[in-house]
Amino acid sequence: MKSRLVEKGPARTLVLGTLANSLGNGVFVTCSALYFTRIAGFTPAQLGLGLSIAGIAGLFAGVPFGHLADRRGPRGTAAALLVLAGLATAAYLLTDAYPLFIVFAFLYALFDRGAYAARQALIPAVLDGANLVRVRAKIRVVTNVGVSAGAALGGLALLWDTGTAYRLTFLLNALSFVACGLVFLRLPAVPPAPRRPPGEPRLAVLRDTPYALLAVLNMVMQLHIPILEVILPLWIALHTGAPHALTAVLLLLNTLACVGLQVPVTKRIDELRSAVRAFRVAGVALLGCCAAFALSSGRGPWAATVILVVAAALHVYGEMVQSAGSWVIGYELAPPTRQGQYQGLFNTGIAAVQMFGPVSLTLLLIDWGTPGWLTLGAVFLAGGLAMAPAVRWAERRRAGSAQAAPAPVTAT
Structure with a gap:
């Protein structure tokens, strides 16, 4: 990789904080299901139900917590929510009662997704436009590195296979949230957004139809996420003669490609x-993948x-260019003083795909087979092509709003 992964100043702080948090997340994802079923004593059905309920919190957390970041400043809001997410993780260890598990899972999802929205508002606040997308790409790289390294540490806990080992992974994840929040406090202070003009709704993004369309199209394109995580092993086992171990190989290649190529692609x-061109390319690449x-x-x-x-090569290329294009569109077409709530809406698609994608794609692809893949490919192509007129609509809306808007009221 030609460019250095860790830069100086705010960019370096953002990258290091993200690396710490993603390391803990990798450990947690690897071990949490076994802890809840084998140590805490919940059934798989109870675990699935609890996580689905928590997913609802994650689905609706982005906009209100993003708005809070706008009003109170994204640096302090992100740090506080990260610490709260860490406390919610540690709270898992205090109970084996199912109702309390649901409460803690709900709070964990709420604070985690809220922190993500505040973090997305923090990035453009401390970086200039020339650095924003490049650093966002590096953040994605270190996320992959951290999650992979965390998964390896989680694997050691799985080999140890004791309650103590699993509890240590939860504590490590909790500490990673707190460490990330403390690191972010080293960033420059970001003032709150100006008070909204008279007549502007509190959550203006919910009335910005063109931007909402951008968020929906981005969510559609993010349906590529469950393909490797959920569909690939099922497809190999049930529909092909390929060795089952190929799943691990392709997942590793995906991670290595993202780590090595995401920054060069983003340039x-x-x-x-x-x-917009990146979304068209992503649509074609993901159609080819399907x-x-x-x-x-x-x-x-x-x-x-x-x-x-x-298929995996086309998938990872489509994934990388779609991600890079989404960062530009999501930031550029959001009002600078409302980045929190706008990024909260734009990134809600990730939570929606994680919640509904596995079930819907399993029915479409595993049960229906070839016609399902061709249908999904057509959806990707349509989503990639539709982004161009949607962006033009959002640009016209933003230009019209800028001409009609009164001078902002300075907060006192």
């Missing part, structure tokens, strides 16, 4: 025109392996 996507998956159905070990490697 070419730095303004709205190139971001077509390759469909073609692998019923193939023998060697043919299926080759085709699935091609």
